[in-house]
Amino acid sequence: ETGVTQSPTHLIKTRGQQVTLRCSSQSGHNTVSWYQQALGQGPQFIFQYYREEENGRGNFPPRFSGLQFPNYSSELNVNALELDDSALYLCASSGRTGDPEAFFGQGTRLTVV
C-alpha cells in the first residue's frame, strides 16, 4: 500500500507568479484535502475534493483552486502569489468523505520571494 506522496518537496517562486502542487493519494482513498501550514501554526484547511468535486472549502481566496483526477490524485493551484503564501502545503487523503482520519504527505515547502 503506497502512502500519500507530494511533489515537488521544495519550491521557490516570485511574487505574482502561479504555482501548481501535486499529490497522489493513498491507495484506495477517494477523498483529498489540502492544508496550509505557516511557520509556528497548525495546518489550516484549504479545501477538500471527493470524486473530482470540491466538497468543502476553508477561508482562502479564489486564487487558491484545485482539481482531483479520476485516479484520485490532486493538484493545488495558487495564482498571483503573495509573500504570505510562503508555507508548507500538506495534502491528506482519507478513505471516504466525512472520514476524519486523514493521512498526510510530507508536504511541499513553498517560498515566495
Place this chain on the structure above:
Amino acid sequence: DQQVKQNSPSLSVQEGRISILNCDYTNSMFDYFLWYKKYPAEGPTFLISISSIKDKNEDGRFTVFLNKSAKHLSLHIVPSQPGDSAVYFCAASAGYGGSQGNLIFGKGTKLSVKP
C-alpha cells in the same frame, strides 16, 4: 478566533515518565478528535483519535481523555521515550460521517523527551 487551542508551546519530560499534552476547544459541534505527531521535514502522522461519545481511548503507550463538559482533551504518553520527541497537534472535526471531514488544528506542542 481559534477553535482548537494548545496553550503550551513546549513540554520537556524525562525518559520513562509520563507526558501529558493538553488541548481545549470552543466549538460544541466538534464530534471527533485526533492527535497527530509531526517530525521535522515530514507530514503529520496520525496517532490516536476519540469520538465524542467516549471519554477515553487507549492504544499502547498512548491514551486520549475527553472531557466534553470542560471542552478539554489530553494525550497521555506512558512511558515517554526519546523517539516521542516531536510536535504534537490536536485536531477536531465536526461532521464525522457527514459530507465534510475537514480538520481544525491547534498550533501544536513541541515535546522533548530527555534520556
